[in-house]
Amino acid sequence: MIKPTKLICTVFRCNWHGTSDEVLKAISPFDEDDMLLACPKCKTVDSLRLSCDEPECWRPVDCGTPTPDGYRHTCSKHQPKDIK
Numbered sequence: 465m466i467k468p469t470k471l472i473c474t475v476f477r478c479n480w481h482g483t484s485d486e487v488l489k490a491i492s493p494f495d496e497d498d499m500l501l502a503c504p505k506c507k508t509v510d511s512l513r514l515s516c517d518e519p520e521c522w523r524p525v526d527c528g529t530p531t532p533d534g535y536r537h538t539c540s541k542h543q544p545k546d547i548k
Contacts, residue, residue, distance in 0.1 A: 470515040473503040480505035518542040
């Protein structure tokens with residue numbers, strides 16, 4: 465099973481954060497091969513952004529870093545240091 469992705473809504477004052485399992489999904493009326501994603505709180509389409517993969521951190525992702533344990537998506541505060 466694929467681990468759900470942590471997401472945050474970028475709409476001003478919405479403040480929703482959660483996982484990809486909770487996001488509203490619908491087939492696009494413009495292209496049936498495309499999926500529209502929306503915030504489950506404010507219902508805005510295309511307002512979701514990746515959140516830091518560090519547990520309990522809900523800051524937006526600033527960087528992606530390859531590590532020996534796999535690729536990390538983190539905020540600047542949790543960016544991996546001294547990667548060999």
